[in-house]
Amino acid sequence: MKKNKKFYRDNLKELKPYDPHEVPYKIKLNANENPYGLPEEIIEEILSEAKNLKYFRYPSANSVKLSEIVSSFCGLNRDNIVIGNGSDELIDYLIKAFSEKGRRIITTAPSFAMYKIYSIISGSNFAQIPLNQSNFSLNEDKVLEEAKKEDSSIIFIAYPNAPTGNYFAEDKIIKIIEESGCLVVVDEAYYEFGKKTFVPFISRYDNLVIIRTFSKAYSIASLRVGYLLSNPEIINEIRKVKSPFNVNTFSQLVAQVVFENKEILKDSIKKIIEEREKLTNRINEIPPFKAHPSRTNFVLVEVGSKENSDLVYNNLLEQGILVQTASDPIFSTSRYFLRITVGNEEENDILVKGLEIVSKNRSLK
């Protein structure tokens, strides 16, 4: 039927709509949200300020106040920042501004899924360089080999990486920034859990972009706010492709209040890190699972075969526990993984019990 319809795009043929896994669940451990949410006192402050917002006006186009407080905290200014409707939108903007059909975008395997989706939508070529099989380290020479091809434009590096949860060596990333000739995007979505950053390098390199999000440690995934930091030339290019009023007024306000009160979130970040370590150890006591060390708020759990992966995922879901599949055939066709968000204490207990039940399933190899 579609054959005669000239308006369909060839490069979207193989793309499936994003699957948000909207299935019934009791415990949600699939999207790396902060399970503790915002403290009551912050919610009170937000609600009282929200009464005075001008709902009939368009939002501040460049999220001016939020841009000022976030950029100045990072030792930068408004010319160094773009606020996005989630960092997903910023990934889309980067690709719109710096790639197109005939150009190539590079990342690791495995890596964050949206880099590929937005690359395909833009018509760009997409290359993934597998991480080292034993320790998920970055193969910087292979990345550089791909980057030096004439059509390569952007390299996305998640730091820490998702879904593996590890940091890559800083000197390898610096080498990529210095030698690739590409725009290098360091995605620090999980920055607050590990605190390593490339922000100080923004003034040194003219091809470096950092992206961060309010969806993880800052607990406002529902409101879709992320930010991008770079030098003014890069920021100017991104503003050319940005929707003028991309972040709504309420989200700007909430992000601002949360950022100004970020000290209060330290407790929940600390609890998540403690729970992560406990959870990793507990999962490692349940055969055949292997939980890899993580510097984020999720744990990558190796489950063995494809059959095991399906069985564990489905069996957990039958118990009301929603997790995320995280295997990547470009990384390996024989290793299978689930990515599990660190929940609160009670949720993690239920998860561990759930995994113990699955582990006794005789079909599990």
Ligand SMILES: Cc1ncc(COP(=O)(O)O)c(C=O)c1O
């Ligand atoms: C590495 C990484 N980058 C970006 C995002 C997108 O975050 P958001 O669009 O909610 O800001 C995520 C979310 O899971 C992520 O894991």
